[in-house]
Amino acid sequence: MTQCGRPPRPPGGAVAGPGVRRADATTDRHDRVAVRTARGRSARRRRGSTSMSESNLLLLVTVLAVVLPVVVAVVVTVVTVRRIRRDPRRLGNAYWLLATAVLLGWVLSIAGSSGNPVFGALVLAVVLSPLITLVFAVFCVLNGAVMLRRERLSLGNSLSLLTGLAIIGLLVAVWPVLALDSLVLRALWLACLLAAAFLAFQFAAFLGYAWLHRWLVRDRPADWVVVLGSGLHGSEVPPLLASRIATGMDELARRRAGRLVLSGGKGDDERLAEGEAMARWAAAHGADPAVLTAETGSRTTEENLRFSSALVGDGPGVIVTSNYHALRAALLARRLGIDAQAVGAPTAGYYWPSAVLREFVAVLREYRVANAVLLALVAVPVPLALVLLAG
Structure with missing residues (x-):
């Protein structure tokens, strides 16, 4: 009976001749090539399957990274509009409105960065935030100068000037703080920076809503x-x-x-x-x-x-x-x-x-207890942790 397509062995257990041995060797080579080919095809299929899985995962992550901010922005916008329509006399509306503006800005930055949410967030946080802070500080200084020229000298009329100078001083102080190489001084500067950021967020919300409020009065x-x-x-x-x-x-x-x-x-x-x-x-x-x-x-x-x-x-x-x-x-x-x-x-x-x-x-001042607690929660933990970990 023929096995694997080979010619039958001679009867009586006789040794096969040279031609038969060459045929056997050729057949073995063909078998090995076939096995290697089959293994190669299987490996390529596995690599293709893995590549497709990685591509699908990357596509899913990209879609979620782009779609999720849009969904969150839409939800926050809807909640903000409903809150304002229900009662525009709520201080919380100011913070919802600012959150809506920030999320919409993030979505626009993602759209402008070919759908890259990380790059969009970096543009918003690293480029726009310091620029807006500096512009606001300069505006406060200029407005304070106008106030002192047109109004009588008082603490209330000097408030915008003092605010602008304080912001500029805090931004400029980063260079001597880093140069002194003092961990405690850096922690204090970081605490002041976090406190200023918290107050700036609150003021931006209040300022925007105070400007918008004039159009929310019902007739x-x-x-x-x-x-x-x-x-x-x-x-x-x-x-x-x-x-x-x-x-x-x-x-x-x-x-x-x-x-x-x-x-x-x-x-x-x-x-x-x-x-x-x-x-x-x-x-x-x-x-x-x-x-x-x-x-x-x-x-x-x-x-x-x-x-x-x-x-x-x-x-x-x-x-x-x-x-x-x-x-x-x-x-x-x-x-x-x-x-x-x-x-x-x-x-x-x-x-x-x-x-x-x-x-x-x-x-x-009217909400001083709540604001003091929130300010402490924002400004104290991170600088304190840095000092304790370094010690």
């Missing part, structure tokens, strides 16, 4: 309008306060409200209460004296709202103040349970940035 009827005082020049109404009263009179007519409350007590350097002077100004400029009410006992914004609310009752209303102050007034109204929106009267453009910075400091 609905109101039972009353309250105008908040802002200080007199002796017994005279200054332009800033006159702008508030004029806006309050416009809101009274536009919303068909039945009462205009002028709210403000008497300061130490004032000859009469702000509410009384404001009521006189409104009457002299065409307001019906029958709808005017002067509230003269308040000394702070919170007292303005509390005392005025006690005069007008529970109906819906409008609070009129300067545009830089409108967001904080709206936040206070919500916290006090007052059904009112805040409308901002126009203010000089150079005055707005510094005034918003003052309002931001006031909001930090």
Whole structure:
């Protein structure tokens, strides 16, 4: 019986001749070649399968890296819009809005970097963040110089200048800190940098939302309008306060409200209460004296709202103040349970940035415990860990 295609051995166990042996050797070589060929094909199939698996995995990672930021950005945007529509008088809306802006910026940077999310994040964090910080610092210094030239010298009017100089000083300090080769000094600088970054994030959120808030006021009827005082020049109404009263009179007519409350007590350097002077100004400029009410006992914004609310009752209303102050007034109204929106009267453009910075400091003070805890959680752990690990 023939095996493997070989010729039969001679009968009687005779030795095969040379021709048969050559045929056997040729057949063995063919068999070895066939085995090697089969093994090669199997290896190529395995390599091809592995290559396809790696390609599929790479494709999946790329798709997730591109799609996931888009999905997160869409979800955060939807949540932000819903929160603002439900109640624009919430401080948390400011942080949701900034998170939306950052995520959308990341998505745009990914699109501009051929779908590379890491490169997009690096562009956003390494290039844009320091540039924006430096531009903001220079803007604060220039605005502070304008404020000191046009307004009286005070801590409030110097706030933007001091903020800009502090940011520039913190950025410049990195070179001497690195040169001194002191771990403790580097840890302190890092803690200051993290604290500044935390406050900058909060201020960016507050600034953006304060600017946006003017377009979020709903056009609905109101039972009353309250105008908040802002200080007199002796017994005279200054332009800033006159702008508030004029806006309050416009809101009274536009919303068909039945009462205009002028709210403000008497300061130490004032000859009469702000509410009384404001009521006189409104009457002299065409307001019906029958709808005017002067509230003269308040000394702070919170007292303005509390005392005025006690005069007008529970109906819906409008609070009129300067545009830089409108967001904080709206936040206070919500916290006090007052059904009112805040409308901002126009203010000089150079005055707005510094005034918003003052309002931001006031909001930090109102939530000082929560902000102190968050600031410590952001600024302390990493520098402390570096010092302890090095020691």
